[in-house]
Amino acid sequence: MKSLFDLAHQNKKIESRIVVALERVSEAFRVLLWNESKENALSPIQIQILIFLLFHSSEKCKISYLAAEFNMTKPTISDSIKILLQRGLIKKFDDPTDTRSYTISLTHAGKKIAEGSANFAFPIEKPLSSFSGEQKEMLLSGLLKLIHDLNRGGIITIQRMCFTCANYRFEKGTHYCELLKSRLANNELRLDCPEHKTAI
Template identity: 45%
Template sequence: MGKVSTFSPAQQAENTSSKVVASLERLSEAFRVLLWQEATQYGLSPIQIQVLTFLLHYPEEQRTVTTLASHFNMTKATISDAVKSLEQKNYLTRKASLTDTRSHTLHLVKEGRAVAKKVELFAAPLQETVEQLSSKDQSTLLEQLMQLIYQLNQQEVISSQPMCFNCQHYAEKKGHYCNLLKISLNHGGLRVDCPVFELREE
């Protein structure tokens, strides 16, 4: 007899891990719904909104199709299609690399930046909900979610993330600690996306 489905109510009633997985699915649905609502309002696709948001906040050296594909766990072809569409809407331009003419960085133009600042607010309801938790509960939830992300990365379900648990500077010293910044990462200090991240060598 095969394994009972995680999504079976009977299985969930007796299995905590199944209830956790089902809960994560509901959260992913909320994220998807919020993205689609914003996408419909501005005539964009969900991935186009995510690309605009990324380009608004990340440094030039990371604003490439390759980095975007890795960040969102999508193919380069999918990202390239989204970028081409945003170009046609006159929201961004490409700039050839000075060292590699085959490579380009992506840059938001004035109108693209204005739209990006509006659409990035799609996650506000989720942010507000999380903020209703106590600081301690937020820190605990952050650590647990990062552990799940790390394990999925180890199983190669998702690409390596620039987060503490993958970083060569991360250490466990009375909890979580960064050897580069010389700071404790306890009490919500763990980083999901760190600008000084360096992948730990296995």
């Protein structure tokens, strides 16, 4: 099989160019995140953890969940958690249902950094506002399908998207949420839903 980085091959195949384009976007994400972490003297994953804690419910704020969320090992996440604890940016609470586990939350100082950093990816979002509604809908649909396929292929772990939710139905060409008791237009499909219930 020819490499998608082989230019002669890449320039003949749209799938290869899409993957390379996604790589460029992920590079922009990486650079912006790196700049944000440097400003706060933290690592990129430490900034991502703080932002995650800011916007997600407490049952998701545990080492095992964070490891799966960021596709990292538990020891790697634990190392970051130790540093965030030492810096006084997070605190931990025992889990009454599991003595080996604990929940993490932000301290006042951690919340301040998380809130200040939460818009680091805005320069990627901003150009999208000039896309037409149809272009945005097509892009979102394609990306959701790609992410779902990568998740099914075991390449990326946790996804709280409609396609993996027990409340999601697709009938006669229509997306439907049984929890919201509502049809979902293509541009309403969620990628990170607080009400997501993993389909068994």
